[in-house]
Amino acid sequence: MEAAQPAQHGESGEPGALDDLARAVAHIAHSDGDYVTAIPELSLHRRSTTTEPLHCIYGFGVGITIRGQKRVALGDEVFDYSAGQSLLTTADLPVVTHxxxxxxxxxxxxxxxxxxxxxxxxxxAEMALPPPARDGTQRAMSLGELDPTLLGAVTRLVQLLAEPRLMPQLAPLLQQEILVRLLAGRHGPQLQRLVAFGSPSQQVAQSMAWLKMNFTRPVLADALAASANMSPSTFRQHFRAMAGMSPMQYLKQLRLQEARQLMLNQGIDAGTAGVRVGYESASQFSREYARLFGAPPLRDIRRMREAT
Structure with a gap:
């Protein structure tokens, strides 16, 4: 896999600049776990050991490492991001992370x-920003340093969790500030490409959103290309540039990850899970499942349950 190169550490990468944010997170995340907060869009995460690779979907948002280091693999590209760095995702992407x-x-x-x-x-639309290039498509994931102003806004948002009476009024303002600073900073061009009307990035993002909602239905790549007003070859090129995989590989990962969750959380057998996510052939489902997760469905689910 090709590793994405992180930016050079700047002021925010120095340990002291993250102390306030680390204290605010530790005030809530006392022990290992994933913490849903009173701000619905914000979650906090803490681990005291390294973890095994986990297949999951990263949605539209920004992740920040405050202490330690995390690895996210998107197709053949690897993003290693450590304390003081942020990872922006501008579409629903199947990734492997640990x-x-x-x-x-x-x-x-x-x-x-x-x-x-x-x-x-x-x-x-409200900011006086230079227009983004409309002809290019970039990966829907980018790594960058947290500049001090963005770090400050994020820290204030987490600290606000300790002031529940003020949260309804101040949380939207701080989230708006964070968004504006993302648009004005190193992640800005990627965000602007996503919202540029008629750009390849916007058209591919719309196709990804449709697939996320309709992955159980039969899908033809040529029909997806037509809906994006592109030729099949152009559509595949832009889709791969943005997602790190072809449209059909993307669809396959959506289906297999959903099937895994159905079997793990609802106790559904492999045959039923495969049909529910859109597979007509049980053997094809089992073969592709093993290729992605490293073991056939039954063995993989048993292994996951024993690990918990």
Whole structure:
């Protein structure tokens, strides 16, 4: 896999600049786990050991590592991001992620803030920003340093969790500030491409959103291309550039990850799970499942349950 190169550490990458944010997160995340907060778009995460690779879907939002290090693999590209760095995702992407640096003495700490595409469109329209290039498509995931002003806004948002009476009034303002600073910073061009009307990035993002909602239905790649007003070859090129995989590979991962969750959480057998997510052939489902997760469905689910 090709590793994405992180930006050079700047002021926010120095340990002291993250202390306030780390304290605010530790005030809520006392022990290992994933914490849903009173701000629906914000979640906090803590781990005292490294973890095994986990298949999941990253949605539209920004992840921040506060302590330790995390690895996210998107197709053949690997993003390693450590304390003081942010990872922006501008579409629903099937990824493999795990904590690569954590200990009881120095636990991993991170947060995820979901973004609203409509708010991005509105904020971009109100800001005097240079128009993005309309002919290019970039990966829907980008790595960057947290600049001090963005770090400050994120810290104030987490600290606001300790003031529930003020949260309804101040949380939307702080989320708006974070969004504006993302648009004005190193992640800005990627966000602008997403909202540029008629751009390849916007058209592919719309196709991804449709697939996320309709992955159980029969899908033809040529029909997807037509709906995006592109030729099949152009559509595949832009889709791969943005998602790190072809449209059919993307669809396959959506189906297989959903089937895994059905079997793990609802006790559904492999044959039923395969049919529910759109497979007509049980043997094809089992074969593709094993290729993605490293074991056939029954063995994989047993292994996951024993690990918990």
């Amino acid at each position: 904590i690569t640096r954590a200990s009881a003495a120095q636990p991993f700490m991170g947060l995820m803030l979901r973004l609203d595409p409509r708010a991005v469109v509105q904020a971009a």
